[in-house]
């Protein structure tokens with residue numbers, strides 16, 4: 001597949017089989033798809049980007065007061081994360097802020113103003129969680145999981161809001177002017193995502209590329225009104241490699257060198273204790289996959305990947 005397909009998700013209620021089969025075709029090939037009509041108004045997404053820009057505009061000292069904690073929540077400053085430790089020599093020149101879910105309607109991490117008091121923003125986590133739940137329903141239909149095995153709610157039941165999980169909503173900023181310094185070959189190194197699915201919103205500045213084959217990358221353009229969805233490693237494990245957790249990266253585009261690039265990602269993770277073993281799908285791939293990939297729990301797998309992305313200073 002040379003292009004990432006655009007799928008009208010508004011049709012899922014009325015024609016679940018047709019939408020699920022388009023989604024399956026994308027997941028089995030490129031592992032990325034755009035969904036339109038997902039029910040999140042563009043004005044809300046624009047509002048979240050404004051909040052993100054105002055947070056990142058603050059001085060480094062103020063942002064560092066909210067530094068990433070042991071639960072992977074909080075601020076990660078420039079060069080704090082490295083997504084491709086096998087080829088990168090230093091952390092990436094980007095900034096991130098990870099939000100965790102609200103518990104009993106309240107944030108469980110310190111949040112900087114004005115985010116702490118912004119109710120529309122605080123609802124974003126559950127909007128993304130709920131959208132992922134509907135996408136996971138489409139996956140269960142696509143994978144023909146029978147009613148007696150959990151049916152359409154098979155994956156949703158493994159992503160319960162009130163059970164511990166590593167899902168995060170993340171603001172990202174790639175600063176302008178770093179494309180000619182001879183150090184930052186890419187803005188974000190080649191990697192696959194760790195969770196079950198990722199939602200990505202982009203603010204108009206492209207640069208995301210997806211690995212279509214071993215040597216060939218295609219761009220994932222900004223499509224107004226569409227959310228980009230990609231398969232993460234957990235979903236690849238469950239489907240025995242049938243759904244592809246495709247590598248992607250963010251590159252510099254000289255024509256946008258004078259603009260910051262902002263994106264917002266929602267990394268949807270299964271509940272910590274859920275095992276990444278074969279799902280009861282009529283379409284299951286061969287068992288060889290599970291010999292090559294020992295079964296882990298979602299929480300254990302996530303922690304291993306986070307350790308590799310953040311502990312490169314001490315590991316060197």
Ligand SMILES: O=C(O)CCC(=O)C(=O)O
Nearest residue numbers: 172188193208250263265
């Ligand atoms: O910023 C982007 O467009 C993508 C970022 C990404 O792939 C990630 O943080 O996992």
Ligand SMILES: [Fe+2]
Nearest residue numbers: 191192193248
């Ligand atoms: Fe990613």
